[in-house]
Amino acid sequence: MTGTLVLAGTPIGDVADAPPRLTEELAGADVIAAEDTRRLRRLTQALGVTPGGRVVSYFEGNESARTPELVEELRGGARVLLVTDAGMPSVSDPGYRLVAAAVEHDIKVTAVPGPSAVLTALALSGLPVDRFCFEGFLPRKAGERLSRLRENADERRTLVYFEAPHRLDDTLAAMAEVFGAGRRAAVCRELTKTYEEVKRGPLADLAAWAAEGVRGEITVVVEGAPETGPEELDAEELVRRVRIREEAGERRKEAIAAVAVEAGLPKRVVFDAVVASKRTTP
Numbered sequence: 001m002t003g004t005l006v007l008a009g010t011p012i013g014d015v016a017d018a019p020p021r022l023t024e025e026l027a028g029a030d031v032i033a034a035e036d037t038r039r040l041r042r043l044t045q046a047l048g049v050t051p052g053g054r055v056v057s058y059f060e061g062n063e064s065a066r067t068p069e070l071v072e073e074l075r076g077g078a079r080v081l082l083v084t085d086a087g088m089p090s091v092s093d094p095g096y097r098l099v100a101a102a103v104e105h106d107i108k109v110t111a112v113p114g115p116s117a118v119l120t121a122l123a124l125s126g127l128p129v130d131r132f133c134f135e136g137f138l139p140r141k142a143g144e145r146l147s148r149l150r151e152n153a154d155e156r157r158t159l160v161y162f163e164a165p166h167r168l169d170d171t172l173a174a175m176a177e178v179f180g181a182g183r184r185a186a187v188c189r190e191l192t193k194t195y196e197e198v199k200r201g202p203l204a205d206l207a208a209w210a211a212e213g214v215r216g217e218i219t220v221v222v223e224g225a226p227e228t229g230p231e232e233l234d235a236e237e238l239v240r241r242v243r244i245r246e247e248a249g250e251r252r253k254e255a256i257a258a259v260a261v262e263a264g265l266p267k268r269v270v271f272d273a274v275v276a277s278k279r280t281t282p
Contacts, residue, residue: 009114
């Protein structure tokens with residue numbers, strides 16, 4: 001009989017948020033695969049539990065190599081517990097490869113639901129939560145980051161991103177450039193920890209705030225694109241959208257046609273706005 005893979009959520013900040021079943025699984029698992037074994041040790045000490053099985057590391061650097069080993073353990077009947085540094089495995093953390101491999105071998109996969117930075121930030125943001133999409137971490141290189149943001153520019157669902165504190169100001173500035181300076185957003189910092197902070201406001205204001213330096217674990221929630229009609233898009237906005245598409249590699253003719261369709265306007269209106277902007281640009 002094959003074993004069971006258990007994905008367990010761990011606290012994103014306050015250790016008291018650990019689900020009660022987590023201690024049971026830590027004590028009873030045959031194998032515990034941890035993103036960072038040192039953090040796991042601190043967690044088990046805080047929870048007052050002694051791991052009952054063998055502890056192995058399972059992180060981005062060894063995920064591909066260790067997955068087959070864990071699958072063999074599972075096929076042999078072991079109960080394998082997967083934990084990451086914080087939150088749910090597989091959500092911008094190791095886990096997907098192991099789950100996919102377990103499913104492929106008809107191995108049971110279950111979960112101990114736990115805290116999630118994505119859902120916590122979304123709930124605290126004050127932005128619409130009925131429809132949202134999670135984009136994870138943006139690319140580190142500026143050009144690639146802009147390209148990804150341009151792909152999201154017309155997304156009407158609320159957007160959730162993770163970001164490193166030392167890149168936050170550049171990311172917010174890029175968001176203000178692509179999404180518009182006035183697009184509402186929330187920067188959620190150190191969630192559930194002592195210095196928890198949720199900073200809300202237009203992207204331009206948040207970018208200026210972040211330029212002074214921000215520390216801690218960061219989740220950014222951004223309002224989706226507005227459902228605008230022809231009368232709501234002025235010439236400046238039409239030109240901005242054309243420019244974004246051109247910078248992404250589209251020819252101007254194609255960009256104008258696409259923006260016209262988005263705005264529900266004749267192509268001539270968008271074309272005239274682009275021409276007029278060139279005349280007024282020094």
